[in-house]
Amino acid sequence: MPELPEVETIARSLRRTAVGLRVEAVRLLWPKLLRGPAAGLRRLRGRRIVGVGRRGKMLLVSFEGDAHLLFHLKMTGRFHWMDRGAPVDRHTRLRIAFRDRARELRFSDVRKFAVLRLLDTPHPLESPALAGLGPEPLATPAPDLARRLVRRNGRLKSLLLNQAFLAGVGNIYADESLFAAGLHPLRAASSLSDDEALRLARAVQKILAAAVAAGGSTIRDYRDAEGMDGLFQRDHKVYGRRSEPCRVCGRPVERRVIGGRSSFFCPICQPLRPSGAAGRGHGRTSGSASLRGNGVRRRRSN
DNA sequence: GCCACTGTTAGCAT
DNA sequence: CATGCTAACAGTGG
Numbered sequence: 001m002p003e004l005p006e007v008e009t010i011a012r013s014l015r016r017t018a019v020g021l022r023v024e025a026v027r028l029l030w031p032k033l034l035r036g037p038a039a040g041l042r043r044l045r046g047r048r049i050v051g052v053g054r055r056g057k058m059l060l061v062s063f064e065g066d067a068h069l070l071f072h073l074k075m076t077g078r079f080h081w082m083d084r085g086a087p088v089d090r091h092t093r094l095r096i097a098f099r100d101r102a103r104e105l106r107f108s109d110v111r112k113f114a115v116l117r118l119l120d121t122p123h124p125l126e127s128p129a130l131a132g133l134g135p136e137p138l139a140t141p142a143p144d145l146a147r148r149l150v151r152r153n154g155r156l157k158s159l160l161l162n163q164a165f166l167a168g169v170g171n172i173y174a175d176e177s178l179f180a181a182g183l184h185p186l187r188a189a190s191s192l193s194d195d196e197a198l199r200l201a202r203a204v205q206k207i208l209a210a211a212v213a214a215g216g217s218t219i220r221d222y223r224d225a226e227g228m229d230g231l232f233q234r235d236h237k238v239y240g241r242r243s244e245p246c247r248v249c250g251r252p253v254e255r256r257v258i259g260g261r262s263s264f265f266c267p268i269c270q271p272l273r274p275s276g277a278a279g280r281g282h283g284r285t286s287g288s289a290s291l292r293g294n295g296v297r298r299r300r301s302n
Numbered sequence: 303g304c305c306a307c308t309g310t311t312a313g314c315a316t
Numbered sequence: 317c318a319t320g321c322t323a324a325c326a327g328t329g330g
Contacts (some may be wrong), residue, residue, distance in 0.1 A: 002310095003309065003310095006309080072310080072311090074311075075309060075310055075325090075326095076308095076325090076327090091326090110325080110327070111310095111324085111327080112324075113310065113311080113324065113326095114310095115311095152317085152318095153317070153318070154317080154318060154319085155318090155319095158318085158319080163311080170310075171309060171310090172309065217309080219308090220308075220328090239309095259320080260319090262307085
């Protein structure tokens with residue numbers, strides 16, 4: 001389900017509604033949700049929620065005393081505010097009740113892919129659970145992202161989905177970004193001209209920012225913690241539009257499986273081989289430095 | 303009933 | 317480093 005814009009929207013929703021509340025009880029209904037001993041959750045009793053954050057597609061709920069719940073929602077993870085006495089849906093995996101509150105926060109997950117970790121550190125963002133993630137697309141200058149792109153060999157589609165390469169982009173926003181950049185999902189990243197790489201970096205940022213502003217995309221299940229639908233699905237140009245006319249050129253949108261994921265693109269607007277004068281070869285933009293070469297050698301992390 | 307499909311990703315083989 | 321396959325699980329739709 002949720003990619004960066006959806007998780008960001010949920011984080012904002014929880015920030016509005018949950019920060020400041022003091023925990024009365026945490027009940028884990030599906031023990032496998034939590035990586036680590038369930039007993040640890042008892043420590044949260046009596047503590048207030050002091051903040052809600054996001055890193056990539058991970059949601060971080062922070063409590064007093066250096067305790068944090070780190071959620072990965074995977075496909076179908078959702079939060080709901082419910083009356084404490086309301087019937088518990090069969091997909092509810094976790095309940096958090098608060099002092100002096102009639103409503104409790106429930107986490108549900110139909111497919112049981114979601115993962116929860118309890119962190120006890122003053123610096124959760126440096127925890128090993130987040131260590132492998134690539135940069136935050138909206139907090140990294142586009143030229144830096146472009147430089148990373150051009151150093152890789154894989155297909156654009158797979159690279160954008162690779163969380164170690166870039167954190168937070170999933171199937172919807174990868175396809176929408178590639179369309180916005182006019183680049184074919186099968187293009188090798190290393191074949192991009194400097195202009196193309198920069199175009200893609202900016203397209204990713206533009207699409208993600210617009211999606212956050214629209215509250216994410218509601219295709220099926222997704223809602224924020226307050227039950228609100230996202231609206232960005234209305235702006236999808238290619239995702240889920242197989243055989244429908246491209247909104248720019250009118251030709252049918254194509255669907256193909258790439259790297260095991262269904263991929264939607266317009267074969268005219270996103271040609272595999274660049275045509276026309278723009279974007280051919282490895283030419284550098286006049287007056288600006290190349291994204292390639294004369295770079296500092298990367299040292300391998302130990 | 304069967305089959306294909308789904309917004310994710312870890313693990314393993316090649 | 318890249319790619320392909322499987323599995324984790326449940327529901328929906330043809």
